[in-house]
Amino acid sequence: MGIVTDKLPGALEKVPGGNVLVTRFDEIxxxxxxxxxxxxxxxxxxxxxxxxxxxxxxxxxxARFGAEVARPSPRQADLLxxxxxxxKRMAPRLRTLYEQMAEPRYVIATGACTISGxxxxxxxxxxxxxxxxxxxxxxxxxGCPPRPEQLFHGLLxxxxxxxxxxxxxEPGVRRKPVISALPEGITLEDIQGEMKELLVKxxxxxxxxxxxxxxxxxxxxxxxSGKSGANESGAGDGT
Amino acid sequence: MTVEVSSLKELVEQASxxxxxxxxxxxxxxxxxxxxxxxxxxxxxxxLDGERVLxxxxxxxxxxxxxxxxxxxxxxxNCVHLTDRMDYLSSIMNNWAVSKAVEEAAGIExxxxxxxxxxxxxxxxxxxxxxxxxxxxxxxxxAFTPFLYGIRDREVLNDVxxxxxxxxxxxxxxxxxxxxxxxxxxxxxRVKEFIKYFRPKLDEYDDLLTxxxxxxxxxxxxxILSPQTAVQYGATGPxxxxxxxxxxxRKDHPYGVYDQAxxxxxxxxxxxxxxxxxxxxxxMRQSLNIVEQLLxxxxxxxxLVKKLNSKIKIPEGRYYSQLETARGVLGVFIxxxxxxxxxxxxxxxxxxxxxxxxxxxxKGDYIASLIGAMxxxxxxxxxxxx
Ligand code: SF4
Numbered sequence: 001m002g003i004v005t006d007k008l009p010g011a012l013e014k015v016p017g018g019n020v021l022v023t024r025f026d027e028i029x030x031x032x033x034x035x036x037x038x039x040x041x042x043x044x045x046x047x048x049x050x051x052x053x054x055x056x057x058x059x060x061x062x063a064r065f066g067a068e069v070a071r072p073s074p075r076q077a078d079l080l081x082x083x084x085x086x087x088k089r090m091a092p093r094l095r096t097l098y099e100q101m102a103e104p105r106y107v108i109a110t111g112a113c114t115i116s117g118x119x120x121x122x123x124x125x126x127x128x129x130x131x132x133x134x135x136x137x138x139x140x141x142x143g144c145p146p147r148p149e150q151l152f153h154g155l156l157x158x159x160x161x162x163x164x165x166x167x168x169x170e171p172g173v174r175r176k177p178v179i180s181a182l183p184e185g186i187t188l189e190d191i192q193g194e195m196k197e198l199l200v201k202x203x204x205x206x207x208x209x210x211x212x213x214x215x216x217x218x219x220x221x222x223x224x225s226g227k228s229g230a231n232e233s234g235a236g237d238g239t
Numbered sequence: 240m241t242v243e244v245s246s247l248k249e250l251v252e253q254a255s256x257x258x259x260x261x262x263x264x265x266x267x268x269x270x271x272x273x274x275x276x277x278x279x280x281x282x283x284x285x286x287l288d289g290e291r292v293l294x295x296x297x298x299x300x301x302x303x304x305x306x307x308x309x310x311x312x313x314x315x316x317n318c319v320h321l322t323d324r325m326d327y328l329s330s331i332m333n334n335w336a337v338s339k340a341v342e343e344a345a346g347i348e349x350x351x352x353x354x355x356x357x358x359x360x361x362x363x364x365x366x367x368x369x370x371x372x373x374x375x376x377x378x379x380x381x382a383f384t385p386f387l388y389g390i391r392d393r394e395v396l397n398d399v400x401x402x403x404x405x406x407x408x409x410x411x412x413x414x415x416x417x418x419x420x421x422x423x424x425x426x427x428x429r430v431k432e433f434i435k436y437f438r439p440k441l442d443e444y445d446d447l448l449t450x451x452x453x454x455x456x457x458x459x460x461x462x463i464l465s466p467q468t469a470v471q472y473g474a475t476g477p478x479x480x481x482x483x484x485x486x487x488x489r490k491d492h493p494y495g496v497y498d499q500a501x502x503x504x505x506x507x508x509x510x511x512x513x514x515x516x517x518x519x520x521x522x523m524r525q526s527l528n529i530v531e532q533l534l535x536x537x538x539x540x541x542x543l544v545k546k547l548n549s550k551i552k553i554p555e556g557r558y559y560s561q562l563e564t565a566r567g568v569l570g571v572f573i574x575x576x577x578x579x580x581x582x583x584x585x586x587x588x589x590x591x592x593x594x595x596x597x598x599x600x601x602k603g604d605y606i607a608s609l610i611g612a613m614x615x616x617x618x619x620x621x622x623x624x625x
Binding site for chain 1: 300320407
C-alpha cells in the first residue's frame with residue numbers, strides 16, 4: 001500500500017449483522033475516479049524520460065497514487081500527461097488523441113514546453129506555444145523537465161480537483177486550470193512532518209465530523225446522530 | 240552530384256505498384272506517431288504482405304523544433320543549452336560537442352582539469368544512457384522486469400551526477416571554455432562507490448537478459464546489417480561497431496583525455512540485433528574502466544579558463560568538429576560571419592543516419608522482429624528531427 005491520500009467519504013454505522021455506509025453517490029464516484037486514473041503514454045521528447053520512465057521506475061513509483069496503468073491506446077485512458085514539446089505537425093494528432101479519449105478525461109501539461117513553448121518560444125517556426133492552444137488543460141506542472149516529485153504534486157492536485165469537482169447533475173463541468181508548483185520555502189522536513197501529522201490524525205475517524213461535512217438534509221442528520229452513540233461505536237471500524 | 244527527393248506520396252505510390260504475390264494482398268500500415276515502442280513520435284509507413292515487412296518508410300517531422308534556426312539568433316553560450324534537448328540521454332556530450340567546436344574555432348585553450356572532468360562525465364552519461372536503453376529493450380520485447388532493474392541503477396548514478404550538476408536530465412554542464420561548476424567534494428568518493436555497486440549488477444544484467452533464451456531467439460540473426468551497408472548509410476556508434484567496423488572516435492581521433500585511458504572498443508561479428516546488444520553491454524564495462532583509471536588523476540586547477548562573457552567572436556569561416564556520443568558521431572558545423580552569433584549552425588546527428596539502416600535491416604522479416612531491431616538501434620527521436 002502506498003500513501004492513502006483520502007479516505008472514502010461517508011459515515012459508517014454498525015447495525016446487527018454488518019455495517020451500513022451512508023454516503024453520497026457523487027462523492028463515492030469522484031473518490032473512485034480520482035484514485036484510479038489511467039494515463040496515456042504520450043511522450044514526445046525529453047520530458048517523457050522523467051515523466052513516464054523515471055516515475056514508472058521502482059524509486060518514484062507512480063503506482064502509489066493509483067495511476068500506474070499506462071495505456072498506449074487513448075480509448076482506455078482517462079488522463080493525458082503531456083510530456084514534451086508539441087510542434088505544429090503533431091498538433092492535429094494530439095487533438096485526435098484527446099477526442100478519442102472517453103469522458104471524463106483530464107489533462108496534465110508537464111514541462112515548460114507544453115505550458116508556453118519553453119526554450120523554443122522565440123524564433124521557432126514550428127513549436128506550438130503551449131498545449132492549451134489545442135486542448136483544454138487541467139493542471140500545469142512547470143519545470144524543464146519537472147522532477148518526478150513535481151508530477152506527483154500535480155497528480156495530487158488533480159485528484160483533489162476531481163474530488164471537489166463534478167456532480168452527476170452537471171458532468172464535465174471544468175474548473176479553472178491551476179499551476180501545481182510548490183510554494184517557496186517548503187522543505188522536505190515540512191512535508192514529512194505534515195504527512196506524519198495527517199496519518200496520526202486520520203487514524204481515528206470522527207463520524208460526527210464526516211456527517212457534518214456532508215451536510216445532509218436536516219431530518220436525516222438528526223436521525224443518524226440520534227441513533228445510540230454512533231460516534232464512539234463507529235470510530236473503531238472506520239480505520 | 241544529383242540528389243533525388245521523393246515525397247511520401249510518390250514513395251507510397253511507387254511501393255503500391257508492384258504487388259508481386261498472386262494469392263495475398265499487400266497493404267499499408269501506419270506505425271506511429273503515437274505508438275509505445277517507437278520511443279517517441281516516429282512514424283513508420285509499413286508495406287506488409289501478411290506479417291512480412293516489404294517496405295519501411297520512416298516519416299519525420301513530428302518533433303521538429305527548429306533548433307538550428309533558433310541557434311542563429313543566439314550567441315554561442317546560449318546555443319549550448321538547446322543541445323541538451325536534442326539527444327537528452329547524452330546531454331553532456333552534446334554540450335561538449337558544441338563547446339569543442341567553439342573552442343577550436345575561437346582558439347580557446349582549456350586546462351587539463353576541465354578535460355578530465357568532461358571525459359569522466361561523458362563516460363558516466365554513456366553508462367546512464369545504456370542503462371536506460373537496456374531496460375527499454377527488455378520492455379519492448381515484452382518483459383517489464385529489466386525496465387525496473389535498469390531504472391533502479393540509473394537512479395543511483397543520477398544521484399551522483401545530480402550532486403555536482405544540479406539537474407537530473409538536461410544537465411547543461413559543459414560550456415565553451417570550461418564547466419558550469421566545479422565537482423562536488425563528494426564526487427570522487429561517490430563515483431568509486433558507484434563503480435563498486437555497478438560491477439556486480441552488470442553480471443546480474445547478463446543473467447537476466449543476455450543469457451536468456453527468449454532474448455537470444457528474438458535478437459540473434461534478426462535485422463542483419465552488413466558492414467558495407469552500415470558504412471554506406473553513414474551509421475555510427477554501436478550500430479556501426481555491431482556490424483564489425485571498429486570505428487570509434489575516442490580511439491581513432493582522441494579528444495578530451497581518452498588517449499590517457501586504456502580501453503577496448505567492442506565490435507560485433509555479423510551485425511545482427513544481438514551484436515548491437517552485446518556491444519552496448521560491453522561498452523558499459525569499458526566505460527567503468529575508463530572512469531576508474533581517470534578518477535584518481537584529476538589534476539588541480541580552475542573549472543573555467545577565464546570568466547567568459549557571452550560575446551565569443553569566431554573568425555569568419557567554416558568549422559567542423561565531432562565527437563562520439565552514446566549513439567554515434569555527433570558533428571557540429573559552424574559557419575561564422577565574424578559576429579557573436581552563428582550564421583549557420585548544423586548538427587550531424589547520429590540517430591538520423593542510424594534510422595535509415597532500419598529498412599535494409601528488416602526487409603522481408605516479420606513485423607515482430609521490427610520492434611526488436613528498432614530497439615537495438617536505440618533511437619532518440621528529437622535528435623533525428625532536432
Ligand atoms: S520542457 Fe524542457 S525537458 Fe520538457 S520537453 Fe520541453 S525542453 Fe524538453
